[in-house]
Amino acid sequence: MTLGPEEWEVVRLSLKVSAVAVGLCLPLAFALAWALARGRFPGKVLLDAVVHLPLVLPPVVTGWFLLIVFGPTGPAGRWLESWLGLSFMFRWTGAALAAGVMAMPLMVRAMRLSIEAVDPRLEQAAMTLGASRWRTFRTITLPLALPGVIAGAVLGFARSLGEFGATITFVSNIPGETQTLPLAIYSALQVPGAEPQVVRLVVVSVLLSLGALIASEALARRTGRGGHVL
Amino acid sequence: MSFDLCVERQLGQTTVAAEFVADGGLTALFGPSGVGKTSLLNMVAGLLRPDRGRIVVAGEVLFDSALGIDLSVQERRAGYVFQDGRLFPHLRVRDNLTYGAGRAEGLGLMSLDEAAAFLGIAHLLDRWPRTLSGGEAQRVAIGRALLSGPRFLLMDEPLAALDRARREEVLRVIERLRDELHLPILYVSHDRAEVERLAKLIVEV
DSSP states (O other), rough: OOOOOHHHHHHHHHHHHHHHHHHHHHHHHHHHHHHHHHHTTHHHHHHHHHHHHHHHHHHHHHHHHHHHSSSTTHHHHHHHHHHHHHOOTSSSSHHHHHHHHHHHHHHHHHHHHHHSSOOHHHOOOOOOOOTOHHHHIIIIIIOOOOOOHOOOOOOOHHHHHHHOOOHHHHHHOOOTTTHHHHHHHHHHHHHHHHHHHHHHHHHHHHHHHHHHHHHHHHHTTTTTTOOOOO | OOOOEEEEEEEEEEEEEEEEEEEESSSEEOOOOOSSSSHHHHEEEEEOOEEEEEEEEEEEEEEETTTTEEEHHHHOOOOEEOOOOOOOOOOOOOHTTTTTTTTTTTTOOOOOOHHHHHHOOOGGGOOOOGGSHHHHHHHHHHHHHHHOSSEEEEOOOTTTTTOOOHHHHHHHHHHHIIIIIIOOOOEEEHHHHHHHHHHHEEEEO
């Protein structure tokens, strides 16, 4: 089984979109996970619900929201266009944004679990030894939570690779620009006689997802107590 | 005067309160489980804020609700030995021991090698905490507190998790700390024999 040039292009684009999505979401996901694990503030339940919304909403609805907010006339879209020259419509950047939004809940969940598994009494011990809050975070909390953070990132990456509904709604299905693996499989299914191509793309898709899941679970195991992702 | 305490703190339904003045050496807080002995140590360490009162250790005011003084945990420089050790699981014994050594510069009681020899843990330096026995872990925890340049020691039932033989081993270490380092020690226990053997002053909570 060998992939043709168009298929390699699809795989390459999928990996790029997912990597950018996860890379940009990582700091925000960690901040949200931290706030949900450790924070005490009014509206925490609401924030928790909003973060998890893309997990339960029909993806087409999330895609429509993205159009409204990040489209050329949307509030965020207009702002990003004029200040950063960043546009999303029919572009791979839009596919990355959709993938990131859809992956966010999974990333936050995994990171939150690993932050919650860090014993605050160890942080207290560090502070009695003279460590500042920042040093305590850097040398105790973060290293102990790190396997879960990495696991969350890998899981988010796998989720991004599989993103379909929000992407096709938001940025359509354009070969070479927004056509990631699932969209290419969908397109191939519409063409009579393209079954071999479908099978090849499906095999790549399954292998990538399986690899990401196994990597994420293996990393989470290293956190010890309650560090399951699956 | 090593410890001069008068504090009160409401915790749920119970009121944790204590008032005593200790002269030096080892002062024991003695009483049954659940009366708030650990909470008192946490108040001295700066981990728990008293509702009102005053905490003076070795002449320095750490907390005074009337004067609005409340030093941070880091500023208090307590060497806290916790009941459960609380060694950092991702750091080797050596790095656990030196974790607080940065602030001890020039004020350190002893070097890493001296502490390791004093506590009999020199052979454990490259081990991970999870591979230590209870007695070994507790001696490492004591070493970590000593190497952080503490002005006083807080010890919360350091023998509770240990069997008979190990208790004796750690008890001797504590006696040497008391007699050779001249640090004020506040020691929590619910074991009368242990407290009578170690303490100069016993405060019943």
